[in-house]
Amino acid sequence: MSQPTEPTTGAIDEQRAAEMIDKLKEGRDRILSQLRRVIIGQEEVVDQVMLSFFAGGHCLITGVPGLAKTLLIKSIGDTLDLSFRRIQFTPDLMPSDITGTEILEEDRATHKRQTKFLRGPVFANIILADEINRTPPKTQAALLEAMQEHQVTVGGETYKLNEPFFVLATQNPIEQEGTYPLPTIQQDRFMFSIIIDYLPKADEIAVVNSTTSKRPEVLDSVMHGEDLLSYQQIVRAIPVADPVARYAVALVARSRPQRPDAPDFIREYVSWGASLRGSHYLVLAGKALAVLAQMLRDTDPLARQWTVRAVA
Numbered sequence: 233m234s235q236p237t238e239p240t241t242g243a244i245d246e247q248r249a250a251e252m253i254d255k256l257k258e259g260r261d262r263i264l265s266q267l268r269r270v271i272i273g274q275e276e277v278v279d280q281v282m283l284s285f286f287a288g289g290h291c292l293i294t295g296v297p298g299l300a301k302t303l304l305i306k307s308i309g310d311t312l313d314l315s316f317r318r319i320q321f322t323p324d325l326m327p328s329d330i331t332g333t334e335i336l337e338e339d340r341a342t343h344k345r346q347t348k349f350l351r352g353p354v355f356a357n358i359i360l361a362d363e364i365n366r367t368p369p370k371t372q373a374a375l376l377e378a379m380q381e382h383q384v385t386v387g388g389e390t391y392k393l394n395e396p397f398f399v400l401a402t403q404n405p406i407e408q409e410g411t412y413p414l415p416t417i418q419q420d421r422f423m424f425s426i427i428i429d430y431l432p433k434a435d436e437i438a439v440v441n442s443t444t445s446k447r448p449e450v451l452d453s454v455m456h457g458e459d460l461l462s463y464q465q466i467v468r469a470i471p472v473a474d475p476v477a478r479y480a481v482a483l484v485a486r487s488r489p490q491r492p493d494a495p496d497f498i499r500e501y502v503s504w505g506a507s508l509r510g511s512h513y514l515v516l517a518g519k520a521l522a523v524l525a526q527m528l529r530d531t532d533p534l535a536r537q538w539t540v541r542a543v544a
Contacts, residue, residue, distance in 0.1 A: 259460075263312070267308065287464070288464045288468075288516075289422070295402070295404075311455065312456075316360070319359060325371050327374035349389070354375070359400070365404075423516070424513075467520045
């Protein structure tokens, strides 16, 4: 099975990089300003989802119903001017309901029949895989190729997906009956696994007052897909110091209980540690955090300290 694309580590012009980073931060601030019109609290969750967008990864969000998971994801799609599709995962959902299917179509002029591919919802830019653990593994697997390769194969033909492409999946941790736990290989495709919890009392009161006193806000589109792709290129162009890369790899390696240097609690509670994608995503997230913190170069001990924190 293919491995993730290696991050770009080539150096970039300092002045040009500073200009691009300023532009990226301005874009992020505009998005957050729009999201705060409809999302109250959950700042950490919003930051993690936004980080995955700039790094080009996918997110798995776990939380009980009613915590605005769907609203958050749809709102991000609105602010980014990207196509959005929600797929409600159910026990009877078929793989073709996600990827699309081929049909026979007759030409009215020639009366010849030919196959035509009807694209499924996966061809949107942002996919909300709602309650992904409610559908069998065979259907869950329909997302595997799309998430990793950004393409789907139907009837021997390969179709490229629209870019940028993100999958944001949700699952409910409360109900176990009628659910299908995500296989390890499926979980491995997500950059972040985000836990969303109940709001503090003050935020919950603010939500109640807002949702019972006015109509839902209509968000403005503040960024185009082409801009987001450019920002992702900025993130990948940031160089990573060798000590930071080694630290990230060593950190991930110690999550594997088979290693002789694995901590005791890892040996006791972990069956399989993080894969190579863990190191890949850790470094990529560190790059995105470093960009947003405007730490382009490892020039002093403080920068090194915060770069390591970003990667960790």
